[in-house]
Amino acid sequence: MFFKRKKKQTNKGQExxxxxxxxxxxxxxxxxVRWSDFMNRQFSKLSPxxxxxMLVLLVVIVAPYCTVLVAGLGGQMNLxxxxxxxxxxxxxxxxxxxxxxxxxxxxxxxRIMAFRHYLDSLxxxxxxxxxxxxxxxxxxxxxxxxxxxxxxxxxx
Numbered sequence: 001m002f003f004k005r006k007k008k009q010t011n012k013g014q015e016x017x018x019x020x021x022x023x024x025x026x027x028x029x030x031x032x033v034r035w036s037d038f039m040n041r042q043f044s045k046l047s048p049x050x051x052x053x054m055l056v057l058l059v060v061i062v063a064p065y066c067t068v069l070v071a072g073l074g075g076q077m078n079l080x081x082x083x084x085x086x087x088x089x090x091x092x093x094x095x096x097x098x099x100x101x102x103x104x105x106x107x108x109x110x111r112i113m114a115f116r117h118y119l120d121s122l123x124x125x126x127x128x129x130x131x132x133x134x135x136x137x138x139x140x141x142x143x144x145x146x147x148x149x150x151x152x153x154x155x156x
Contacts, residue, residue, distance in 0.1 A: 106153070109149075109153050112146060112149055112150070113150070115146070116146050116150070119132060119135070119143065119146075122135075
């Protein structure tokens, strides 16, 4: 009565998604098994000396590649192409052209400053620092962008 398990309620969309994921996983396993059976049949036709030669050849080809990856030289070979995009600020249309420049009293600016205050307050506690680090890892450059927006608004 008190410790009775409750059935999880799932919606139809989630159920279909789970079925699709399971179907794809089963398909991948079937393909892997067929590929390994095929390769086993092909290599069983070779003599033991030819099998050893193929193994040595594979090690000679793959070992340098793995060494490069482990040594961290992959970044120099452009294997990891993650780059951060620069932030481009649009030109501000001033009063002379009909639209006023943004002010410090703008609600958007107030929201940004409230978020900056929240980020600053996160740094005060250990749990807060963990959350701040998590946000910073998920959104690198966010703190810099907030500082740029603040400088932009304050320059007007």
